[in-house]
Amino acid sequence: MNWNSYIKSYQSYLKIERGLSKNTIENYSFDIERLCLFLATNGIEVSPIKISEETLQQFVYSVSTQVNARSQARIISGLKSFFGYLIFEDYRLDNPLELIETPKTGRKLPDILSVDEIDRLISAIDLTSNEGERNRAMLETLYGCGLRVTELVSLKIxxxxxxxxxxxVIGKGNKDRFVPIGRAAQKYIHIYKDSMRVHLNIKKEFGDTLFLNRRGGQLTRAMIFTIIKDLAIKIELNKKISPHTFRHSFATHLLENGADLRSIQLMLGHESITTTEIYLHLDRKFLSEVINTFHPRKSI
Incomplete structure (x- = not known):
């Protein structure tokens, strides 16, 4: 078996055994393909079964000169998973990355939008355009439900x-969850369905897909990024934002207004509450207010 054969076998394992999404599998595969490119560029002919720790150390050093510590850590983690799979399938006896240290990256707090900034972004949507009502409904749903962008474009009527x-919502690992949706998002979804979507020439395979492009097909993740980026430029927002920023903001605003962490965890679809804790942008002022409001000795 050559590298491609092992990679395809690994992809099948990630899909069938671990139930990972297409995007996640592509990210894992990209790490391995990056290693293959390094080997080809340097004239190193070796199979995944025979590659040594020394060769992988050379690759990691090469990567460290091209990407930041966070990206380097992700690549090392992805490759460890691949070689762990080879051990699982009895192709190898050891993981050649076992002793290679992952760079420390620290905790990266997510960027968030204020309520005013979200209002300004949504107000900047051109409702006279054919896609205006759709874009407003999508942003209201992103912020109102805290969805991932893949969950948004996959949402069914x-x-x-x-x-x-x-x-x-169908989340990571094809796991279903039910997420509360507020009246504002419901209202704008109804408007979009009744005033814009009904007039599209919808492709048969996307008849149940809620948000569609102008050709009646499913929207891409990249298109959502572009819509949000253009709106940020339009209102001269001095922040680098993405669809995920709405998810961060959803969780943060709920927490700041008194929602409990467990409820937010369920709405976001996190398996571990530790993930939810890292996800939220907590500040000391908010934590101080929690003590002053809820501690039994707050008034002594």
Whole structure:
């Protein structure tokens, strides 16, 4: 078996055994392909079974001169997973990256938007354009439900349970969860469906997909990024934002207004509450207010 054969076998394992999404599998595969490119560039002919720790150390050093510590740590983690799979399948007896240290990256706090900034972004949408109502409904849903961008573009009409106040979301690992949806998001989704979506020439395979492009097909993740980036430029927002920024803001604003961490964890679809704790942008002022409000000796 050559590298491609092992990579395809690994991809099947990630999809079938671990239930990972297409995007996550592509990211894992990219790390291995980057290693293959390094080997080819340096004229090193070696299989995944025979590659040594020394060769991988050379690769890691090469990567360290090209990317930051966070990206370097991700690449090392991805490759450790690949070689761990080879051990699992009895192709190798050892993991050649076992002793290679991952650079310390520290905790990166997410950027968030204020409520005013979110209002300004949504108000900047041109509702006279064909896609205006769709874009407003999407941003209201991103912020109102804290969805990942992949969850947003995959949302189905059959997943809307407005009478109960929920939407069904297919998250990481194809795991379903029900997320509360507020009246504002419901209102703008109804407007989009009734005034814009009904007039599209919808492709048969996307008949149940909620948010569509002008050709009646599913939107791409990149398109959502572009829409948000253009709005940020339009209002001269001096922040680098993405669809994920709305998710961070959703969680942070809920916490700051008194929501408990466990509820936020369930809405975000995190398996571990530790992930939720890292996800949130906590400041000392907010924590001080928690003590002064809830501690039994706050007034002594």
């Amino acid at each position: 059959s997943d809307l349970f407005f009478d109960e106040g929920f939407v069904k």
